[in-house]
Amino acid sequence: MNNLDNSTPVYLQIAEKLAIKIFGGKLEPGTQLPTVREIALSEWANPNTVQKALAELERDGLILSRSTHGKFVTEDVELIMKKREEYATKLTETYEQKMKDVGAEITMPKIMWPSNLPTSDYAGLNNNFKSLPKGQKKERKKWFF
């Protein structure tokens, strides 16, 4: 549980982790998300918290509910790229602020993207969300992505 942080709302942490997976292509547009229970177990959070995280992503439009079929990553690639840009900008701003705090002057880096969204083939080396064959479930790494 080393990489767990309890100082910010857990639902926001889970929402961010899932968003990063969508931005980085580990969860491709149109793919089905794991169930709430599965995410709860892999994230070591309770199902209500996971629901809240998913609601947050749904509000952003990154995921969609299809009644009875569960939740899916949006197929709106434009939207994903827009949200990704916002997220990356936020990251560089944090970086800039932290560098300022230690007295360093930096020129802000230019964010560059490949022309397409990465796919899970490219980014999915340790994609824990892919369902494993039945008997194998025990080996699954539980608390980390």
Added chain:
Amino acid sequence: MVLLECKNLSKNYGKKQALKDINFTIPAGKIIGLLGRNGSGKTTLIKLINNLLTPTTGQILIDNKAPGPVTKAIISYLPERTYLDRRTTIKKTLDFFQDFYKDFNKKTAQKLLKDLDLDEDQKISAMSKGMQEKLQLILVMSRKAKLYILDEPLGGVDPATRDYILDTILKNFNPNASLIISTHLISDIERILDEVIFIDKGQIVLQSDADALRAKYKTSIDAIFRKEMKC
């Protein structure tokens, strides 16, 4: 829906007042942390809810019923100390639970025991303390109760066992039920809590959504607790 309600609840042990005018409600479908220092009244409150003690004043309602046999049938309770009969085997303990509780699912328990590689013919007395605690937890979580109450389930267990316990709780938690975990080891469990209740010197100091607290104080529940409860 309110699952548990305590109204003006007080409990005295002789002259000592263990609980003072406690008021709170717990809805269905939540995991609630009952957090307090040693001697703050956690176990007294839990024993009152389980009808093991009677209130000095005030009232408790579980699913709108006063504590008694009806409420015992819907509460699955893990006491601080294990009460298993050491002379008997795991198998007989399972049978005992099945006789005792209508909502006990023997198959669930057997599956969980299998995951632990426990032989059902083994005697309780031949099991380590940690194993006995795991067995007790399995028994409690294999009931389909409306309210689960775990009193210090993490007291004195190693980190791997702690992970096992939290995992078992999460896996077997029924979303329509509620679960109360009392502990003073907050950092270990705070991640799975929906709500926290801080209890100090027999009084409820705070009841809040866990993430709302983190957002407000920008720190962990553990840190908030340490700050608020400073001696």
